[in-house]
Amino acid sequence: MEIPRAVLLEMYRRMVRIREFELAAIDLFKRGRVKGAVHPYIGQEASGVGVCMALRKDDLIAGTHRSHGHNIAKGAESKRMMAEILGKETGYCKGRGGSMHIAAFDTGSLGALAVVGSGIPIAVGAALGFKMKGEDRVAVPFTGDAGSNTGNWHECLNMASIWDLPVVFALENNHYGVSTNIRDSVNIADLSIRAQSYGIPGVRVDGFDVVAVYEAAVEAVARARRGEGPTLLVTESYRLEGHYAGEPEVYRERSEVQEFWQKDPLPRFRNNVLGEGKASEEELDGINAEITQEMVDAVRFAQESTQPDPATAMDYIYA
Numbered sequence: 001m002e003i004p005r006a007v008l009l010e011m012y013r014r015m016v017r018i019r020e021f022e023l024a025a026i027d028l029f030k031r032g033r034v035k036g037a038v039h040p041y042i043g044q045e046a047s048g049v050g051v052c053m054a055l056r057k058d059d060l061i062a063g064t065h066r067s068h069g070h071n072i073a074k075g076a077e078s079k080r081m082m083a084e085i086l087g088k089e090t091g092y093c094k095g096r097g098g099s100m101h102i103a104a105f106d107t108g109s110l111g112a113l114a115v116v117g118s119g120i121p122i123a124v125g126a127a128l129g130f131k132m133k134g135e136d137r138v139a140v141p142f143t144g145d146a147g148s149n150t151g152n153w154h155e156c157l158n159m160a161s162i163w164d165l166p167v168v169f170a171l172e173n174n175h176y177g178v179s180t181n182i183r184d185s186v187n188i189a190d191l192s193i194r195a196q197s198y199g200i201p202g203v204r205v206d207g208f209d210v211v212a213v214y215e216a217a218v219e220a221v222a223r224a225r226r227g228e229g230p231t232l233l234v235t236e237s238y239r240l241e242g243h244y245a246g247e248p249e250v251y252r253e254r255s256e257v258q259e260f261w262q263k264d265p266l267p268r269f270r271n272n273v274l275g276e277g278k279a280s281e282e283e284l285d286g287i288n289a290e291i292t293q294e295m296v297d298a299v300r301f302a303q304e305s306t307q308p309d310p311a312t313a314m315d316y317i318y319a
Helices: 005-030 045-052 068-073 078-085 120-132 145-149 151-162 191-198 210-225 254-261 265-275 281-304
Strands: 060-062 139-144 168-173 202-206 231-236
Touching (some): 005 068, 005 078, 005 210, 005 265, 045 068, 045 139, 045 168, 045 210, 045 231, 045 265, 068 078, 120 139, 120 151, 145 151, 145 191, 151 168, 168 210, 202 210, 210 231
Parallel strands (some): 139 168
């Protein structure tokens, strides 16, 4: 697949934006500015960006507790994301959602949910709505490897399969469900073969390679739009930070983490783009500088924004 230069540069921009956003959020957490936990997406940027770049704005995604990256990959604004993490009125959910429950409806995000696998039926329900209304839109529920062991996941794959719903099930295998290695919870090495149980395609790609993810996602999304039903897309990735910011990480060896840092998707993609002559060092450095300033502005915006009025605690509970 020949990917236009503009698309490659936008991939790079979104991946850098996710990385810098997460680093800023971790810094705020360490300084005691965040109430609650922060679950970094660092190391998985190529997965979220590759999938979301294959979608239209009116397509929908549903996330997990680790969805800063999914939201930003789908086009969410850094400043409103940061404000939400700090619990401010200017955040996407007016400070009610925090880090693990951000929904950005204007960019097609149905929301991040802290309970493992709980966003999957919401996305499948949206896909059913698309089909009933005769729309060519697609829904993408993201989940980690642990989410594929939930009843929700299997029930939704089955339902989407028998009804030929326009869904791409994005399963990001980062190898750990909190502290449990996937080897200790699944007796197969390739999670994509689970698709065979439901009569749908199962595709496994290198989750550190944004182009490989994008190409697989484009095909799966096109299939869904044609009315040919769902696809299971497994991206083999890894979370380079802990399950949450500040976690002791006593369950994995530092040598393992360092090994996966060698696969960091950002420098890998940058080197590929430069090597293929798709961009110059100056262009990519310019994007880095632009995003760095964007995060400085986002943090300032979030810190200067107002706290929600306690008197409005009961607002926005019902649609």
